[in-house]
């Protein structure tokens with residue numbers, strides 16, 4: 294673990310291998326229950342001594358420090374995750390931007406004044422946003438750095454202290470980042486990182502009475518366990534998705550095909566807000582599909598350390614096998630395979646399918662891999678029904694020239710965000726991000742995450 298500004302290593306190790314080469318790329322401490330309790334106690338001691346201006350300066354300094362070490366962090370991400378260098382470099386840039394925005398938002402945390410008429414007199418209420426206290430952040434493997442940054446940066450901005458439990462598949466970049474923060478002046482009692490087997494240490498974090506809030510990003514199944522175990526704690530849950538891109542009959546099909554391929558294949562398809570279903574109006578589907586295949590075939594998949602590659606591997610061979618099997622099942626259910634559909638080790642080839650039945654597992658569940666499945670729909674109404682027909686509700690993208698159609702979709706889709714002329718994955722640190730239904734509870738996006746990590750205190754006075 295990393296606590297009190299230093300690494301504390303157990304002899305028992307988590308061994309990390311690069312999913313492409315199988316090579317051992319490092320190891321992390323297999324922390325135990327006692328370590329986790331110690332880590333929580335270390336951040337519980339933080340006394341909220343930093344002013345907003347100081348927190349802002351620390352976050353800005355960390356952004357500068359991270360940018361200066363971009364290549365080192367990008368290599369760390371690629372080493373432990375198998376994501377290609379292009380993705381890893383992008384991820385570091387996004388993390389820098391998130392830290393910069395957090396630095397700005399740290400200075401803008403404020404409540405409001407409410408004039409109240411009560412009985413014969415008037416009173417004034419003022420709301421004050423106080424830090425929640427100790428935040429526990431549990432993060433997934435798919436963005437080993439940025440998933441940590443989007444939780445740690447708002448916590449620091451809000452003046453909370455934080456214990457991070459990164460994915461056991463990708464703990465090394467999280468540890469590197471925590472060290473970077475303390476090197477840039479973040480107090481050593483403000484952040485700790487614990488690593489190890491989630492079955493052993495997860496519940497210690499979740500059930501601890503010393504933890505005030507849990508912010509979790511990961512699968513629906515784990516999210517449900519988190520919610521049950523955390524009990525009466527503040528919760529922010531960013532869970533899975535199977536986001537649709539809806540392509541209507543009036544769409545610019547070349548643009549739609551490009552957006553569809555990028556949304557389905559970026560980060561090797563391992564993005565919660567990646568395109569998992571392409572709902573195409575029947576009248577243009579025959580024209581759209583060849584354009585999509587042309588785009589998908591352009592994506593180069595191979596050695597993640599080769600800077601020319603667009604895609605690396607999935608997190609493991611087992612994950613790639615599961616995606617391959619779901620594609621094969623979709624074909625057995627009536628889909629037509631257009632390209633890809635196979636894996637090499639942990640790498641899944643960029644894949645496109647047409648005539649995918651809306652009920653096959655590939656598109657009903659979240660498929661975390663580089664797959665572009667086309668589902669043909671009759672019209673806008675059927676697009677809404679199919680889009681809303683799964684347990685998830687993260688984001689959606691819409692390609693149409695009709696504002697009227699866009700408004701009908703924006704109103705009818707049960708998701709957290711609808712993007713026009715963009716994929717569902719459109720991202721900015723300034724806007725809220727999060728889902729409905731099983732995709733989660735609460736919102737990230739820097740300003741919104743800071744809000745989640747504060748609590749309202751109201752003071753009322755005669756006026």
Ligand code: NAD
Nearest residue numbers: 432433434459460461491495511512515531532533534565
């Ligand atoms: P996962 O649910 O397997 O693991 C997520 C985290 O939970 C990891 O740190 C893991 O160690 C931890 N965990 C597992 N069991 C636990 C337990 N019993 N107690 C406490 N912690 C436990 O998810 P993953 O495979 O790492 O990530 C992929 C999933 O994350 C996908 O479903 C993806 O959609 C989702 N995701 C969502 C968002 C979002 O913002 N909505 C972003 C990225 C990823």
